[in-house]
């Protein structure tokens with residue numbers, strides 16, 4: 376007889392993964408390498424080590440080892456807030472009247488409020504191990520900055536955060552959490568860096584953007600001895616660290632003999648989605664199992680569904696390596712009315728390549744329907760979800776309602792990446808009926824994608 380499935384499946388600490396899973400090892404066609412923006416040749420480890428920590432560069436370039444051991448210090452830190460529960464959404468199923476079985480992996484059980492701590496602690500660990508003084512980074516909504524400040528304080532590293540100016544002003548509480556953990560927060564664009572001064576001169580009064588804050592954080596690291604830059608998403612190493620989400624999810628499902636049919640994740644830079652799906656995509660790549668994987672993105676920043684697959688800049692200042700990815704162009708700015716997060720113009724190269732190979736589908740959703748799903752979920756399942764996470768909730772509910780029509784009892788698994796306590800202005804706009812949907816026109820997208828650099832080998 377099948378075991379009765381509890382509301383929450385918790386693994387034992389002893390069942391937590393001891394190694395991260397590197398999906399690139401099982402990909403026949405690998406994601407394209409990072410290119411040096413000056414000569415368009417693949418970046419060497421030496422070049423990358425000027426910006427990033429040495430061990431993380433090795434992970435970034437490693438496409439052969441399927442498993443990479445998680446150092447014991449990181450595993451011990453993980454134990455402070457992991458294993459994360461895999462929740463069976465019995466209450467939601469009942470409310471929807473669906474025969475589908477819905478599960479969500481909840482990553483919001485830590486002070487930073489999201490999955491980002493999984494990679495922050497790994498990156499801080501390797502920086503410390505290298506004997507560095509500190510790390511620099513950017514943060515948009517603030518979750519990554521919070522996670523990195525927590526990880527840095529744990530290892531006694533200095534942490535310098537460039538926070539997108541509009542978030543700095545609109546999210547003072549997030550900013551104060553970061554400062555409470557000892558990090559130094561500067562609104563971006565600032566006057567601290569050359570690129571910040573240039574952007575301020577060119578666009579006076581600008582609210583900043585993620586791409587601009589990245590450029591400032593990179594410049595800060597390059598111009599300060601003993602500092603390196605770290606990034607909270609997009610990179611291969613970040614997806615590697617986030618594979619802990621998927622490995623735990625798979626272990627929990629296996630424990631109860633449950634085979635997922637549909638796996639859903641929200642996609643900003645692709646790290647939670649990539650981490651959640653990695654072990655499942657690995658099975659697909661090895662021909663062992665089949666899953667329907669769905670990436671969900673905002674209709675206002677639709678890189679997978681309406682972008683092009685090409686080499687592009689990762690940042691506005693064009694100081695980072697070129698990455699091949701689904702992109703809207705580094706000059707693309709999501710509308711100011713967009714409150715739902717996930718506003719990065721590009722996408723992880725691993726997620727991009729898996730999508731291009733047809734291993735997953737992508738769907739874009741409008742923000743009012745995302746907040747409607749968020750509110751329904753909060754009222755039924757109790758958790759106040761982050762707007763980003765709610766993109767996945769939206770599609771999980773849509774898929775469960777399709778099952779209601781067809782009578783199929785599919786197993787739907789989605790990633791609930793975090794909580795939304797610091798997003799109450801967005802919830803307020805929704806509650807006041809003042810939230811609007813914005814979908815960029817084809818002309819707007821063409822204008823931004825036309826700015827993507829063209830060079831031999833980068834036809835799109």
Ligand SMILES: *Cc1c(COP(=O)(O)O)cnc(C)c1O
Pocket residue numbers: 488489490491518519607608609641642643644645646647648717761763764792793794
């Ligand atoms: C940062 C963030 C995301 C999006 O980032 P990915 O790298 O695409 O995972 C999603 N949810 C939450 C709660 C986040 O903080």
